[in-house]
Amino acid sequence: xxxxxxxxxxxxxxxxxxxxxxxxxxxxxxxxxxxxxxxxxxxxxxxxxxxxxxxxxxxxxxxxxxxxxxxxxxxxxxxxxxxxxxxxxxxxxxxxxxxxxxxxxxxxxxxxxxxxxxxxxxxxxxxxxxxxxxxxxxxxxxxxxxxxxxxxxxxxxxxxxxxxxxxxxxxxxxxxxxx
Amino acid sequence: xxxxxxxxxxxxxxxxxxxxxxxxxxxxxxxxxxxxxxxxxxxxxxxxxxxxxxxxxxxxxxxxxxxxxxxxxxxxxxxxxxxxxxxxxxxxxxxxxxxx
Numbered sequence: 277x278x279x280x281x282x283x284x285x286x287x288x289x290x291x292x293x294x295x296x297x298x299x300x301x302x303x304x305x306x307x308x309x310x311x312x313x314x315x316x317x318x319x320x321x322x323x324x325x326x327x328x329x330x331x332x333x334x335x336x337x338x339x340x341x342x343x344x345x346x347x348x349x350x351x352x353x354x355x356x357x358x359x360x361x362x363x364x365x366x367x368x369x370x371x372x373x374x375x376x377x378x379x380x381x382x383x384x385x386x387x388x389x390x391x392x393x394x395x396x397x398x399x400x401x402x403x404x405x406x407x408x409x410x411x412x413x414x415x416x417x418x419x420x421x422x423x424x425x426x427x428x429x430x431x432x433x434x435x436x437x438x439x440x441x442x443x444x445x446x447x448x449x450x451x452x453x454x455x
Numbered sequence: 456x457x458x459x460x461x462x463x464x465x466x467x468x469x470x471x472x473x474x475x476x477x478x479x480x481x482x483x484x485x486x487x488x489x490x491x492x493x494x495x496x497x498x499x500x501x502x503x504x505x506x507x508x509x510x511x512x513x514x515x516x517x518x519x520x521x522x523x524x525x526x527x528x529x530x531x532x533x534x535x536x537x538x539x540x541x542x543x544x545x546x547x548x549x550x551x552x553x554x555x
Contacts, residue, residue: 292488301481306472330481389468408465436461
């Protein structure tokens, strides 16, 4: 059985225990990489970002002040991703609301989830991922992404509408969505 | 398709990413362990201060009670110098400070 997360963090801080840090990486690597993949839209770039994020997390671990460790990691990952995109401290690309409708597909054609997600804006994709996979509330997402609550709700609603249209092959739903 | 269905579908179709060497890459990128650095720096500073104090006291003309033989002074200074140098070499080797 794995020791508790807080014990592992304590061991890293007190003894520079690399084995404990390795266990922390193993516990959270998948969630962090998935989050960054949704955010950056490129698995290779996301993994590079995740690797650098863990290095920063190791160096700054003493500044972790309790609360959700995974959210703390996501915050570091988000800042690193912004730097990689050359938008230091700017969350514009996340906040910008995408008014474009989902592309209209030929009748009977439906996309699988991964392809459908690629048609969403970065903000929509990231918010939906955090809500579904990390089970975060609107408020949690707003705090993590440093984004107004209303924008988070808009991203989620628009993302859901687009996905509904892209994932459904029925002509009836498409007609409904066009209205 | 209901809202919950969409969220459930995202959740069920987003699969756990296997480690596949990612963890090893992270661990390799970490800086070398610095287990002794703090202790050694502390000891070096203490020895340096002690040496300075001894020299300062011994140089005072009126402090006859602390006056030391030049040979003792020289020995203390030499010993402190080599201890500090030895400690530096030890942490340099142990923590890879001099690695190129």
